[in-house]
Amino acid sequence: MKNKYPDRISTTPIKITNSAGVPLPGIDVTVIQLTSGLKFGCAGFETIQTVNGLLQGDENTSAIKRVEKMLEIFNFITLPFYWGRFESVRGKPMTRETLNAAKWLCERGVLVKGHPLCWHTVCADWLLEFDDLEILKLQLERINREVTDFKGYIDTWDVVNEVVIMPDFDRYDNAVTRICKREGRVALVKKLFDEARAANPKATLLINDFDMSEDYSDLVTKLLDAGVCIDAIGLQSHMHQGVWSLEKTEEILERFSKFGLPLHFTEINLVSGDLMPKHIVDLNDWIPDNWPSTPEGEERQAQQLVTFYETLFNYPLVEAFTYWSFTDGGWLNAPCGLVTKDARQKPAYDALYNLIHKKWRTPEQILKTDENGVIEVTGFFGTYLAKFPGGSVEFEISKK
Numbered sequence: 001m002k003n004k005y006p007d008r009i010s011t012t013p014i015k016i017t018n019s020a021g022v023p024l025p026g027i028d029v030t031v032i033q034l035t036s037g038l039k040f041g042c043a044g045f046e047t048i049q050t051v052n053g054l055l056q057g058d059e060n061t062s063a064i065k066r067v068e069k070m071l072e073i074f075n076f077i078t079l080p081f082y083w084g085r086f087e088s089v090r091g092k093p094m095t096r097e098t099l100n101a102a103k104w105l106c107e108r109g110v111l112v113k114g115h116p117l118c119w120h121t122v123c124a125d126w127l128l129e130f131d132d133l134e135i136l137k138l139q140l141e142r143i144n145r146e147v148t149d150f151k152g153y154i155d156t157w158d159v160v161n162e163v164v165i166m167p168d169f170d171r172y173d174n175a176v177t178r179i180c181k182r183e184g185r186v187a188l189v190k191k192l193f194d195e196a197r198a199a200n201p202k203a204t205l206l207i208n209d210f211d212m213s214e215d216y217s218d219l220v221t222k223l224l225d226a227g228v229c230i231d232a233i234g235l236q237s238h239m240h241q242g243v244w245s246l247e248k249t250e251e252i253l254e255r256f257s258k259f260g261l262p263l264h265f266t267e268i269n270l271v272s273g274d275l276m277p278k279h280i281v282d283l284n285d286w287i288p289d290n291w292p293s294t295p296e297g298e299e300r301q302a303q304q305l306v307t308f309y310e311t312l313f314n315y316p317l318v319e320a321f322t323y324w325s326f327t328d329g330g331w332l333n334a335p336c337g338l339v340t341k342d343a344r345q346k347p348a349y350d351a352l353y354n355l356i357h358k359k360w361r362t363p364e365q366i367l368k369t370d371e372n373g374v375i376e377v378t379g380f381f382g383t384y385l386a387k388f389p390g391g392s393v394e395f396e397i398s399k400k
Contacts, residue, residue, distance in 0.1 A: 007316035011378040023373025030387045033362040037381030039320035041076030048101040065343035078113045082122035102153040114154045116161035120176040127175035135175045140195045147199035156204040164211040208234030236267040240276040243304040264320035272301035273335040293335035302347035
């Protein structure tokens with residue numbers, strides 16, 4: 001196999017033996033890649049509705065079709081934990097419904113992430129009844145509860161979302177901005193991460209932000225210096241006003257690669273209709289009643305998606321790619337989905353499927369064992385099955 005991706009492909013020796021452990025020289029072995037070693041995902045919020053039977057009629061039928069198509073591509077699904085929706089009434093969290101969805105996904109071999117444990121937006125309004133010290137206590141208890149309740153099903157978390165703007169957020173009063181002002185960014189984030197780590201020491205814990213400037217990288221530096229144990233850096237890329245240029249993408253990749261931590265592109269969006277006007281500063285300020293997908297926009301979306309993903313794929317620290325979201329009309333009512341609401345696949349769906357399951361997947365190969373019963377397998381990182389007369393063995397190819 002010709003290695004066009006030296007940072008994504010490796011070679012590993014596998015000894016083929018019979019049931020008694022005796023090497024089998026000179027036999028043909030069929031090698032098949034089973035799973036990718038990278039996280040290719042999307043926001044799968046509607047999984048909660050379909051798994052729990054919360055929809056009816058044609059709406060339910062379309063939603064089920066969309067979820068089925070989602071799982072044909074992705075191995076990594078994000079579920080929502082926005083506090084103001086997850087627990088809109090104090091003491092009545094959506095634990096059962098969300099856990100049902102997480103279990104259902106895990107049973108199908110999908111890795112699940114929770115998003116987010118702390119955020120100033122979509123915060124629970126009932127928190128405003130309390131003083132700052134009590135809010136902080138409730139926030140930490142909330143983190144402990146969720147990370148504990150979902151352990152084993154959700155072990156990857158966006159611990160905190162959009163900290164750069166958090167203490168300065170002034171669109172409306174909210175409990176999290178209050179405690180961020182009181183504690184300071186670094187002190188608050190350390191307490192949040194410490195609580196999540198104590199609840200699940202094996203969890204993968206992320207910080208996540210839309211601010212791709214030096215402000216975010218400076219914050220990460222301060223957090224690491226303060227001993228915050230960040231497992232991966234989350235980078236949002238909502239491109240409602242047009243795809244990032246190659247120069248901008250590479251600049252961002254270089255800025256955050258300096259930490260040597262895994263990079264997760266957590267919220268990738270590309271519009272398949274008219275672009276949001278350039279003069280809009282806060283994307284939340286542009287929510288038209290009707291924002292249709294167009295044939296021209298769908299072709300543009302597919303082409304730009306391939307270019308953007310390929311750019312990310314060529315950076316070895318990027319280990320997760322999450323599209324946001326799977327269906328049109330999600331965040332801001334934008335036509336950013338890979339499928340329409342009636343489950344029609346857009347060109348972007350097919351383009352992404354081809355990247356993940358064809359271009360970045362090792363083709364089936366037949367190798368002959370040497371005199372010691374060994375084959376040398378070269379392929380993309382992931383799990384593999386080696387089949388031979390009388391048996392089979394699973395193995396993994398990973399980064400050296």
